Amino acid sequence: MDKKALFEKMVTFTTSVHQVTHELTQNAKSDSITPVQYKILEYITVSQPVTPSEISDCQHISMPNTSRELKKLSEKNLIEKISDSVDRRKQYIRLSKEGEMMMNDTFAIVESRFQSRLQHASNEDLAEIARALDILQTKLFY
Amino acid sequence: MDKKALFEKMVTFTTSVHQVTHELTQNAKSDSITPVQYKILEYITVSQPVTPSEISDCQHISMPNTSRELKKLSEKNLIEKISDSVDRRKQYIRLSKEGEMMMNDTFAIVESRFQSRLQHASNEDLAEIARALDILQTKLFY
DNA sequence: CCATTTACTTATCATTTGATAACAATCATA
DNA sequence: TATGATTGTTATCAAATGATAAGTAAATGG
Numbered sequence: 321m322d323k324k325a326l327f328e329k330m331v332t333f334t335t336s337v338h339q340v341t342h343e344l345t346q347n348a349k350s351d352s353i354t355p356v357q358y359k360i361l362e363y364i365t366v367s368q369p370v371t372p373s374e375i376s377d378c379q380h381i382s383m384p385n386t387s388r389e390l391k392k393l394s395e396k397n398l399i400e401k402i403s404d405s406v407d408r409r410k411q412y413i414r415l416s417k418e419g420e421m422m423m424n425d426t427f428a429i430v431e432s433r434f435q436s437r438l439q440h441a442s443n444e445d446l447a448e449i450a451r452a453l454d455i456l457q458t459k460l461f462y
Numbered sequence: 463m464d465k466k467a468l469f470e471k472m473v474t475f476t477t478s479v480h481q482v483t484h485e486l487t488q489n490a491k492s493d494s495i496t497p498v499q500y501k502i503l504e505y506i507t508v509s510q511p512v513t514p515s516e517i518s519d520c521q522h523i524s525m526p527n528t529s530r531e532l533k534k535l536s537e538k539n540l541i542e543k544i545s546d547s548v549d550r551r552k553q554y555i556r557l558s559k560e561g562e563m564m565m566n567d568t569f570a571i572v573e574s575r576f577q578s579r580l581q582h583a584s585n586e587d588l589a590e591i592a593r594a595l596d597i598l599q600t601k602l603f604y
Numbered sequence: 605c606c607a608t609t610t611a612c613t614t615a616t617c618a619t620t621t622g623a624t625a626a627c628a629a630t631c632a633t634a
Numbered sequence: 635t636a637t638g639a640t641t642g643t644t645a646t647c648a649a650a651t652g653a654t655a656a657g658t659a660a661a662t663g664g
Binding site for chain 4: 371372373383384386387388391407408409410411
C-alpha cells in the first residue's frame with residue numbers, strides 16, 4: 321500500500337470516527353449548556369486541573385472567549401476557580417461537585433451506547449481492537 | 463482488558479483523532495467559506511452526487527439551513543444543482559469545476575501535512591497502520 | 605381526482621460563537 | 635525600580651449557526 325492510498329484510507333477512517341463519536345454523544349449532554357461549553361467541560365473532566373490558557377490553547381478558543389465561557393460555567397456552578405498561591409495571575413479550574421455529577425451522567429450515557437456497540441464482540445475482537453488503538457495512537461495520532 | 467478500560471482507551475483515542483484532524487486541516491480551507499460550508503463541501507467531495515436531504519441527514523443540519531448554505535455555495539459557483547429527470551422534486555449536488563479546484567487545493571495541503579507526519583515510518587509501520595485502520599473501521603467505527 | 609407525503613425553499617428570529625480593543629494585575633528581569 | 639511579558643478580564647460588535655413557521659411543487663396512493 322502506498323502512502324497516497326493510506327491517506328485516502330485515513331480520510332475515510334477519520335470521517336467514520338467523527339460520525340460514530342457524534343452518534344455516541346448526541347443528546348447525551350445537558351441542554352443547559354452550549355456545545356462549546358460542553359467541549360470545555362469535557363476537556364476539564366479529562367485533564368483537570370487546568371488553567372484558562374491551557375483550555376484556550378488546546379480547544380482553540382481565544383482567551384477572551386474562554387474567559388467568558390468559564391464565567392458562565394462558573395455562574396452555573398459547574399466549575400470552580402482556584403487561584404495559584406505561587407503565581408497569583410494563574411488559576412486552576414476544576415469541576416464542582418455539581419459539574420462532576422453532570423459529566424458522570426453524560427459519560428454514563430455515552431459509555432452504555434459504546435458497550436451496546438460492542439455487545440457482539442468476542443474477547444479476541446476486544447483484544448484486537450485494543451491493539452489497533454494502541455498502534456494508531458503511537459504511530460499516527462500522536 | 464475489560465470493556466470499561468476499553469472505553470477509556472477509546473475516549474483517549476478519539477480525542478487524539480480529533481486533535482490531529484484539527485492540526486492537519488487548520489487553515490487549509492479557503493477563507494471565503496464558513497466552517498459549516500466547508501463541512502458540506504467535504505461531504506459532497508467524498509460522496510457526490512448527493513441530494514440536499516442526504517446532506518441534511520448525514521451532516522446533521524436541518525433542511526432549511528442546508529438549503530440556505532447550498533444556495534450560498536451555489537452563488538459562489540462552488541457547486542451545481544442538477545434536478546432529477548425522473549423525480550422532479552429531487553436534486554443532485556455536485557462540485558463545480560471551481561469547487562473541485564478549491565477542494566483539490568485544500569486536500570493537497572492536508573495530504574502533504576499527513577505525509578510529513580509519516581515521513582519516518584517504515585514500510586512495516588505503514589502496513590501495520592493500514593491493518594489497524596481496517597480493524598477499527600470494521601469492528602468499532604462502522 | 606383528492607388527500608397525503610416527500611423534497612426542497614424562503615423568511616425570520618434568537619442564540620452562539622468569533623474577533624478585537626482596551627484594560628488590570630502580577631511576575632520576571634535588566 | 636522601571637520595563638516588558640504573562641495571565642486573565644470586560645466590553646462590544648459582527649458573523650455564523652440553529653430553530654421554527656409557512657409555503658411551493660411534485661409524487662404517491664387510495
